[in-house]
Amino acid sequence: MPELPEVHTIVQGINKSLLGYKILEVRDIKKKYNLLSQEDIDSKVINATIVSAERLAKQIVLNLDNQHSLSFHLAMTGKLLLREPGHPQDKAERLVLNLIYQNGARELRFCDTRLFGKVKILHSQEIEKSKNNFGLDPTTKEFNSKNFYNVIKSKNTSIKNLLMDQRKIAGLGNIYATDALWLANINPTTHTSQITKEQASKLLDSVISVLNEGIAHRGISMRDYVDLYGEKGSHQNHFKVYQQSHCSRCQCEIQTVRINGRATYFCPLCQPHKDKTLNKKISVN
Numbered sequence: 534m535p536e537l538p539e540v541h542t543i544v545q546g547i548n549k550s551l552l553g554y555k556i557l558e559v560r561d562i563k564k565k566y567n568l569l570s571q572e573d574i575d576s577k578v579i580n581a582t583i584v585s586a587e588r589l590a591k592q593i594v595l596n597l598d599n600q601h602s603l604s605f606h607l608a609m610t611g612k613l614l615l616r617e618p619g620h621p622q623d624k625a626e627r628l629v630l631n632l633i634y635q636n637g638a639r640e641l642r643f644c645d646t647r648l649f650g651k652v653k654i655l656h657s658q659e660i661e662k663s664k665n666n667f668g669l670d671p672t673t674k675e676f677n678s679k680n681f682y683n684v685i686k687s688k689n690t691s692i693k694n695l696l697m698d699q700r701k702i703a704g705l706g707n708i709y710a711t712d713a714l715w716l717a718n719i720n721p722t723t724h725t726s727q728i729t730k731e732q733a734s735k736l737l738d739s740v741i742s743v744l745n746e747g748i749a750h751r752g753i754s755m756r757d758y759v760d761l762y763g764e765k766g767s768h769q770n771h772f773k774v775y776q777q778s779h780c781s782r783c784q785c786e787i788q789t790v791r792i793n794g795r796a797t798y799f800c801p802l803c804q805p806h807k808d809k810t811l812n813k814k815i816s817v818n
């Protein structure tokens with residue numbers, strides 16, 4: 534599932550390649566799934582121009598010049614692809630936007646094999662309002678030691694769960710959360726009440742560090758993810774502890790624990806739990 538760095542990379546591509554393009558036509562390829570209403574397409578999208586793109590947690594928001602935005606949630610297998618007209622059909626196309634700018638035509642294709650992805654047309658006021666649903670964004674200046682510590686203490690759960698709760702921290706998923714905890718030498722099952730200010734500060738730096746690395750590598754392409762141009766990212770070659778067999782710091786064998794159903798990797802030596810009985814394979818929430 535695309536996390537912050539993957540969505541950031543796609544948004545960066547849209548801002549680089551699609552500003553000023555006018556939307557001439559929207560084709561709903563799989564009409565029976567009713568992604569958008571034809572009335573909304575006609576009144577809010579057709580003939581509008583793309584003025585900017587932004588990332589909202591893990592959503593891609595395409596702002597138009599008419600106070601409306603198209604928001605894409607890629608979910609498990611969604612892709613947004615920029616294609617020349619006449620480019621062979623992509624697998625699992627759902628929505629195709631025909632675009633034009635200074636006599637140059639392009640297609641923006643939303644493809645989604647498993648159909649969990651979502652597209653919405655929202656008014657700018659709805660976009661502003663929806664920002665309240667998301668927690669601290671790790672790419673903003675509000676993501677500082679004080680705010681992060683307060684967010685950690687605001688929920689009784691494991692630190693791994695906290696990092697993945699979009700209402701607390703926006704944009705982090707399983708892989709980057711797992712690697713950030715390894716980098717900060719914190720056991721993923723540690724209860725938020727046990728996290729010290731020093732640990733929170735180190736974890737903050739680790740979260741920023743793994744996300745910046747992910748962005749520099751243009752995301753993780755293990756299954757479906759590709760960028761706007763159909764190119765794969767390379768961060769899957771740079772995981773720290775996720776899906777690793779041995780720790781690169783101490784050569785210890787990596788262990789896994791299921792937290793909220795997600796496989797979480799950790800090094801028992803570098804990330805010990807205060808309660809030694811928990812340094813074994815366990816299931817926690």
Ligand SMILES: [Zn+2]
Binds near residue numbers: 781783801804
């Ligand atoms: Zn280790």
